[in-house]
Amino acid sequence: LSPLDRDQMLGLRGIREFLKVRNSYDVLPLSCRLIVFDNELLIKKSLNILIQNGIVSAPVWDSRTSTFAGLLTSTDYINVIQYYFQFPDEIDQVDQFRLSSLRDIEKAIGVLPLETVSVHPTRPLYEACRRMLRTRARRIPLVDKDDETGRETVISVITQYRILKFIAVNNEKYTTLLKKSVREIGLGTYNSLATETMSSSVLDAIHLMVKYNISAVPIVDKQNRLLNVFEAVDVIPCIKGGDYDALSSTIGEALSKRSEDFPGIYTCTEEDRLDSIFDTIRKSRVHRLIVIDDESRLRGMISLSDILKYVLLHGEEDDSIQYG
Template sequence: MATLSPTQSPKARRRASTRRRNNSHLPPYNNQSQHDPHDAAIAAIRTFLKNHTSYDALPVSFRLIVLDTKLNVKKALQCLLLNGVVSAPLWNSERSKFAGMLTVLDIIHLIQYYYRTTSYDYAAAEVEHFRLESLRDIENELGVAQPPLHREHPSSTLYDAARLLIQTHARRLPLLDNDSETGHEVIVSVLTQYRLLKFISINCNKEIQQLHLSLRKLKIGTYVGQATEDVPEGQRPNPYYPIATATPNTPVFDVVHMFSERSISAVPIVNEEGIVVNLYETVDVITLVRLGAYQSLDLTIAEALGQRSPDFPGVVICTASDSLGTLFQLIKRRRVHRLVVVEGEASICLEEERRGGKKGRLLGIITLSDVLRYVIGKAPVSDMAEQEEEVRPTQSEPNIGASASTSAEFSADAGGPGPSTAAAAPSSETPEETETHPEE
């Protein structure tokens, strides 16, 4: 009869199994994290965000434009354009309270309303007197969703701030504190998706190098033919569904309608062969409005792009085989808000670097929201329910407005944002002279 050695004994094996193991330093997001460098890197980035606050991600030097709800639309728009921004926190001077954010989409809704219901001449005259506090009435008329009145404390973790951005489908998050002497709300700054992702790209170099999986494999972005099983081919709005597209001959107003109806900020421009030739953005519409050219909404996209500022940075193009790490390296080098995915094997590049060559057929589009949603992942249901209870907006609070002033011009006695707490804590990022918050 065979005998078991001490090391083979079931009793010995049971004793060995009761030994206490050291806890892992990385959260156990999945069973493969210990073996897959990509998953381990994502887990480490999430831990990094939980150990840093929103203060840490703010630049050393920045300016903050705060607008009052009593300001009319035209002056508010001029204020934004003169300061090189396309969004700003709003302030209700009567209540001495934060009143939400003014974004390009608010202006898009207003343009759509005037274009549908009035004449050009009436719109040009009315916009001189129309106050931003009435914008929500316009949105109700159009039947579009109103943005939530969300905010976060600057000392909250970046992980919590990122989760709130994802939960509310927002591109930017106002950071509010309270003045210790007056108790009034103080608008400290605005945390954008780009600022948050750039903070990761600068401070998590080792982890980013491990993000080797492709964007398509990670299901980051929206791709042609995605989620179309329940939509008959003949009923799809365009052959690139669910991506909204336009051609050079599409009227500008048709694209404005896409912006307003789908709450998107850019539409790829494709030719008859499906080749991406350009990108039309909400900021391009604002350029036309600034010039007072309301009738320009009847122009074609090709004609409107001829009036685009020469400072336009170009379209960022990538392929589905590009890695998430490569995308983070791009965010580290330059400001980018979205990427157009095309056929081919070339890595991420700029449109102007590909002139004279075939840019590729449209395959998809990737936004910063898509990237952030993947990096943060799905939060536990209990945590999300708790957070929804904490940030549930007050429905009666107005969420628009503007006054052409910087935060330093509001005094603490008046209950304004006040300059005392607007300074950002130094981050690990290279200091910048001035930081603004453009559309993302």
């Protein structure tokens, strides 16, 4: 093992140990707000509530059974959009759909059901991470259960971003050991990248996200230079007010409607090292890194799940077979 490899493994092990002794409560701020949607809320109304509150997901609560009914995310709206375009005769019905109808929508278009995976807030953070990687969930609700009554309470939701930020802020001594470059550790995806141009339609980008099961599509020019990124969450303002026909507008138009607090896009090169990626995560609200070359041409995509997977599973062959 070279000194570089040795340090890298020391850093990774340090972070893994940290994740095993901390739990999900540790990641939460002392006080935070949680907006929970009732299962009977109209989908159309849920959109406005998300937009008004500047959030992109919410846990859903079934008040008839007093149980957690799953996490509503931009994927669910994308499912509704697919339904709308697959069954154009049912336009009137789409307006009347409630969150509880999402199950039927999923069945009708043949996709996986609303993510109901959750984790107990006092379980090790490592377990929450493992569960997220296994289910490909980008966020996971913390659900507590009263031993006596069996009643569930949704405490909060933690995202991959929050966990990586928590690692970055509390483990500088380990993250600085991660001196291997993105290229050396093969971090991210570099082949068959899904891209669109500014003049493609929003619907084109949505179809691509569904087809590749990805949450962002880089927008490039004719020379493959990176101009922007269209994200699954960008779909939400597009269908505000239930106007699904607005989806035929161009990506350029849709991106110009982004809210003022859009955190921006983050890029890196294949020569960048993991320690500097953790620096970026420590300082900024990063949801993915787009890999470019010296001339701004698109090379690859690094998702937060790629980073989390590497940090948790690299070198742990047996475990990765078990957890996928």
